[in-house]
Amino acid sequence: MEKPLPTVSHLSEPFWGAAREHRFVLQRCDECGAYQWYPKAWCADCGSRKLRWKEVTGRGTVYSYTIINHAKANPAFTGEVPYAIAVVELQEGPRMYGRIKDCPIEEIATGMKVRVVFEDLSEEISLPQFTRDRSVGR
Amino acid sequence: MKPRAVIVGYGETPFSRGRKERGEEQLTLEEYIAWCADLALESAGLTKGDFDGQGLVVNGAQYPHSELWSCEVAQNLGLTVKRLVRVDNGGESAVSSLGRACDLINSGAVDRVLCVSADAPMSVSSHPYPYFGEPYVYGRDYEDPYGMQGPKAVFGFIMRKHMELYGTTLEQTGKIAVVSRSHALLNPNAYFKEPISIRDYLDSPVLSDPIRLLDNVMLVNGGQAFIVTSVESAKKITDNPVSVLGVGECYNYYQGSRSRPDVTSTGISAASREAFQQAGLAPRDIDCFQPYDDFPIAVIMQLEDAGFCKKGAGGKFVEETDLTIGGDLPLSTGGGQLSAGQPGLSGGHVPFIECVRQVRGEGGRRQVRGARIGMAAGIGGLSYIRNLENTGVAILGSRDASG
Numbered sequence: 001m002e003k004p005l006p007t008v009s010h011l012s013e014p015f016w017g018a019a020r021e022h023r024f025v026l027q028r029c030d031e032c033g034a035y036q037w038y039p040k041a042w043c044a045d046c047g048s049r050k051l052r053w054k055e056v057t058g059r060g061t062v063y064s065y066t067i068i069n070h071a072k073a074n075p076a077f078t079g080e081v082p083y084a085i086a087v088v089e090l091q092e093g094p095r096m097y098g099r100i101k102d103c104p105i106e107e108i109a110t111g112m113k114v115r116v117v118f119e120d121l122s123e124e125i126s127l128p129q130f131t132r133d134r135s136v137g138r
Numbered sequence: 139m140k141p142r143a144v145i146v147g148y149g150e151t152p153f154s155r156g157r158k159e160r161g162e163e164q165l166t167l168e169e170y171i172a173w174c175a176d177l178a179l180e181s182a183g184l185t186k187g188d189f190d191g192q193g194l195v196v197n198g199a200q201y202p203h204s205e206l207w208s209c210e211v212a213q214n215l216g217l218t219v220k221r222l223v224r225v226d227n228g229g230e231s232a233v234s235s236l237g238r239a240c241d242l243i244n245s246g247a248v249d250r251v252l253c254v255s256a257d258a259p260m261s262v263s264s265h266p267y268p269y270f271g272e273p274y275v276y277g278r279d280y281e282d283p284y285g286m287q288g289p290k291a292v293f294g295f296i297m298r299k300h301m302e303l304y305g306t307t308l309e310q311t312g313k314i315a316v317v318s319r320s321h322a323l324l325n326p327n328a329y330f331k332e333p334i335s336i337r338d339y340l341d342s343p344v345l346s347d348p349i350r351l352l353d354n355v356m357l358v359n360g361g362q363a364f365i366v367t368s369v370e371s372a373k374k375i376t377d378n379p380v381s382v383l384g385v386g387e388c389y390n391y392y393q394g395s396r397s398r399p400d401v402t403s404t405g406i407s408a409a410s411r412e413a414f415q416q417a418g419l420a421p422r423d424i425d426c427f428q429p430y431d432d433f434p435i436a437v438i439m440q441l442e443d444a445g446f447c448k449k450g451a452g453g454k455f456v457e458e459t460d461l462t463i464g465g466d467l468p469l470s471t472g473g474g475q476l477s478a479g480q481p482g483l484s485g486g487h488v489p490f491i492e493c494v495r496q497v498r499g500e501g502g503r504r505q506v507r508g509a510r511i512g513m514a515a516g517i518g519g520l521s522y523i524r525n526l527e528n529t530g531v532a533i534l535g536s537r538d539a540s541g
Binding site: 006045070074089121 | 278279280281282283284285287288291294295296298299302343344347348349395396397398401523
């Protein structure tokens with residue numbers, strides 16, 4: 001079964017275009033300075049439409065996570081269980097989902113430092129995931 | 139503004155898994171709508187004709203999905219109404235239906251409102267247009283590609299956060315599942331008929347750690363309806379009125395910043411504050427609490443946010459409180475969705491209808507003695523890395539309750 005891929009739209013193309021080049025960008029509001037994820041048509045903090053895509057560190061911290069043992073609701077992932085999905089708090093502010101690649105699930109913990117890596121899924125989609133950030137202490 | 143409205147009738151169909159191999163009928167969504175509307179009219183002693191030129195509130199259904207569903211329902215029921223409202227607040231839809239009905243009546247637009255809701259997830263295979271894809275665009279684009287698995291995956295990380303922040307234990311969440319099941323055994327309409335123990339809960343398969351199988355609801359087919367009128371008209375319709383003492387709603391609530399909200403806090407705090415203020419009541423006045431119980435951890439968060447205890451103390455509160463029918467705070471007295479079943483997007487009507495039933499004194503073997511004031515909560519719509527976007531609270535009073 002094919003894995004579900006994100007749809008690319010006028011709104012999200014700058015993100016996926018950068019991701020294709022393995023660059024990690026977020027929308028930043030010119031008015032209030034807030035970063036946001038996922039892509040939105042105006043700043044959910046202040047309501048400004050003056051949003052700019054900005055390359056960011058891709059570094060963050062695991063805020064929480066769950067370990068999936070049962071993939072019936074999204075069956076393309078059945079062959080991968082058990083796997084962990086983390087909620088990562090990015091250094092710039094927003095939280096996003098991601099898998100922690102190359103990390104045994106029993107070692108994943110809240111507070112773990114991670115950084116973005118890209119998983120090339122198709123010509124169009126390179127999905128941001130995470131890996132342990134060994135350049136910083138836990 | 140304090141709502142001035144009365145619930146004068148209600149109906150709830152039995153729940154079914156629609157398994158033909160077991161001889162269970164596989165009714166359609168349209169059949170459930172007609173059935174629950176019929177039950178509500180019968181309970182109020184009204185007829186379809188009493189709603190000509192009045193109001194109709196229709197909850198969206200997911201199985202099968204019809205985008206312009208409310209007018210389809212009006213057409214199927216043959217109702218020509220003055221106001222037609224569709225709500226699409228997921229698990230909060232019962233409270234929002236009540237809220238819109240009160241708005242319509244209190245504005246003077248109409249005198250009576252029929253609120254209907256049903257869903258038929260177990261009958262999807264019999265329809266040419268099954269379940270209409272993702273409920274959320276952000277789910278399709280920013281959750282599913284990671285292998286997210288719907289609500290249980292979201293509640294997996296929320297529950298872990300609650301446990302890590304506050305020390306909430308599996309024994310505490312498990313108690314809610316066990317108590318709910320004991321109540322379902324007294325409810326002839328409930329889907330689950332076998333008692334469970336805390337050991338069963340702890341040993342049930344871990345689906346989305348720490349969420350276990352017995353943290354989850356079972357989808358069923360079913361429908362619920364209720365009728366709201368002005369205070370004046372209610373006197374002519376019933377001698378067992380249910381007063382709407384308070385209705386509070388809050389949508390897209392954030393505790394903390396937009397980018398880093400506290401995922402353990404819901405808009406039930408704001409909604410319950412509004413409802414309690416309208417009612418002039420406090421949590422200690424509540425005779426039974428019917429939370430939206432899609433997961434036990436969500437019940438704990440609602441107990442905290444509604445003010446039954448402080449944020450973070452919900453686990454301990456559950457541990458120390460008798461939640462049974464005769465106890466300190468009777469909870470999910472019909473078994474809730476955890477044990478009665480979840481009729482798709484009509485799931486929020488399970489706690490709400492049970493609340494109406496209890497304050498009317500029609501709970502049968504599970505009646506809370508002297509239940510004068512009941513509280514039902516609704517939560518629905520899973521946000522992106524937060525919790526529930528739609529939150530609402532209804533406080534209902536029996537004919538013996540002042541208000």
